[in-house]
Amino acid sequence: MKLWKCWNCPDAKQPMKPGYDFVAERPVCPLCGTDGELPENKNEIVPRVVLHFDPPASDRPSSRGKGKGICACSGKKLIAGGFRGTGETAQVTCPACQQTRAFIEAQAAEDVDPMYDVPMHDVPVG
Numbered sequence: 001m002k003l004w005k006c007w008n009c010p011d012a013k014q015p016m017k018p019g020y021d022f023v024a025e026r027p028v029c030p031l032c033g034t035d036g037e038l039p040e041n042k043n044e045i046v047p048r049v050v051l052h053f054d055p056p057a058s059d060r061p062s063s064r065g066k067g068k069g070i071c072a073c074s075g076k077k078l079i080a081g082g083f084r085g086t087g088e089t090a091q092v093t094c095p096a097c098q099q100t101r102a103f104i105e106a107q108a109a110e111d112v113d114p115m116y117d118v119p120m121h122d123v124p125v126g
């Protein structure tokens, strides 16, 4: 499955609306039906970058918040395998990573950690 963004959906045409995000094998919007494989629609459905979750390493207090470069969904090295990742849960776009225990626990920790006292959940991810 791949990640896509539809710029044709009505929401995407409002200011500050980041488009409609969906996950599908082909670039066809499930809401408005726009087929991104047609040449005239190639700017309407755009691919999103898959950002995996790179869980911050808790066993190294000196590098708190830094990950080990291993993505949560597959356990593969991020850099060696050509994957991109982030330790910020709000930035993660990989649906598989979002299901992992490490991600869910990190998100829960952010809710109570005074380091993150700014609500992050409504920040649009582009």
Ligand SMILES: [Zn+2]
Residues within 6 Å of the ligand: 006, 007, 008, 009, 020, 029, 030, 031, 032, 033, 034
């Ligand atoms: Zn659409």
Ligand SMILES: [Zn+2]
Residues within 6 Å of the ligand: 051, 052, 053, 071, 072, 073, 074, 094, 095, 096, 097
């Ligand atoms: Zn992932």
